[in-house]
Structures are given as structure tokens and as C-alpha cells.
Amino acid sequence: MTQKSMSSETITAKETLYESTQNYSALxxxxxxxxxxxxxxxxxxxxxxxxxxxxxSKSSLLYLTPLLNDNTKLATQAKILQIKNLIQLNNFQEAISVANELLLKSPNEGEVYN
Structure with missing residues (x-):
């Protein structure tokens, strides 16, 4: 079965299995x-x-980049993940800067305060 013909149900089933076993490489x-x-x-x-x-975190940031400039809920989640990645990379100043920008746009986003 090629990936193109894989149904969304099949993808979801595999995703659930891999997440439950923390098989990040397969995910x-x-x-x-x-x-x-x-x-x-x-x-x-x-x-x-x-x-x-x-x-x-470096690969994570690479894949996140196209999502960061939208004005959507997903972009907000992507910014939060960007902050977590920057912290994981010990890049605290940039993490604080991104968090402050996000708080200006989304002051009610509680996860940013953490």
C-alpha cells in the first residue's frame, strides 16, 4: 500500500499505536x-x-517555521512549541522574546505564562 492510498483512518490508527508506545521514529x-x-x-x-x-529541537524548529506567520490557532500552538524548543536549546533570551510577542497577540493564552 502506498502512502498516497493510505486512508485517514489508517493514518489515525498508526498514529494512535505509535503515540501509545512512544515510538517517535515511526511517528x-x-x-x-x-x-x-x-x-x-x-x-x-x-x-x-x-x-x-x-x-x-533543531528539526522541530525547521518544520515549525512555515506555521509561525499565520494568524490562526495552529500558529499560536506553533509559537508555544517554538518557545519550548528554544528553552530546550538553552536559548532563553529568544524564548522570552517570542513569548512576549505572543502575549501581546494572545494575552489570554495561559500556556505562554508557564
């Missing part, structure tokens, strides 16, 4: 294959989040 492969077939911002975010969970 990354799954998300990358889906993105090769078709660009999908939510899959891109999930890929970036999985890289972060695996401790690979």
Missing part, C-alpha cells in the same frame, strides 16, 4: 510520508511536536 516517518504526499499544516505541527518530544 516521524509516518508524518513525513504524509507530508510528501500532501502539505498539511496540522500534520506539519504534529511532526514538529514529535521531534520536540524526541529531543530534536
Amino acid at each position: 516521524i516517518s509516518l508524518y513525513r510520508d504524509v507530508l510528501k504526499a500532501k502539505e498539511d499544516p496540522s500534520i506539519r505541527y504534529k511532526l514538529a511536536k514529535t521531534y520536540y518530544q524526541r529531543g530534536d
